[in-house]
Amino acid sequence: VERWVIVPFTSVLAEASAWIIHLFDGSTVSHGKLIQNANGSFIVSIERGCNGIEAVIILISAILAFPAPWKHRLVGLVFGFLAVQVLNLVRIVSLFFLGLWSHVWFEWFHLYLWQALIVLDALIVFLIWLRYIPRVPRKQGAEPAAAA
Secondary structure, eight states: OIIIIIHHHHHHHHHHHHHHHHHHOTTEEEETTEEEETTSSOEEEOOTTSSSHHHHHHHHHHHHHSOOOHHHHHHHHHHHHHHHHHHHHHHHHHHHHHHHHOHHHHHHIIIIIHHHHHHHHHHHHHHHHHHHSOOOOOOTTOOOOOOO
């Protein structure tokens, strides 16, 4: 899975991030999972834990565990994956520019703020998905199960 899914996905994520950064700073390039400015003074490496896969796994687990029709689960998985990865692109781009400005602030935002925000994003996406899936009507006369 690492070799055939995670590594290529991370490279695509780095390429997309570099493309966005390039819109604001034309000297940015990417190589595999690395993004750097042209003079090489600052390089970001997107490692495991930085590609948003863990937050996506949490979201997938929550959606699959919830008793909903499969078509609604599939919609939640697709839009949830996209929502987490769009925020992750914002994260990577902002961290790149923050790192150009201050390595100390880059570390703080990278290790503390953005880690929490990505997981919070997965939770919010799950709660929004819960809000919009259709309710299954209760059968007439059905009593809720009593706790033992």
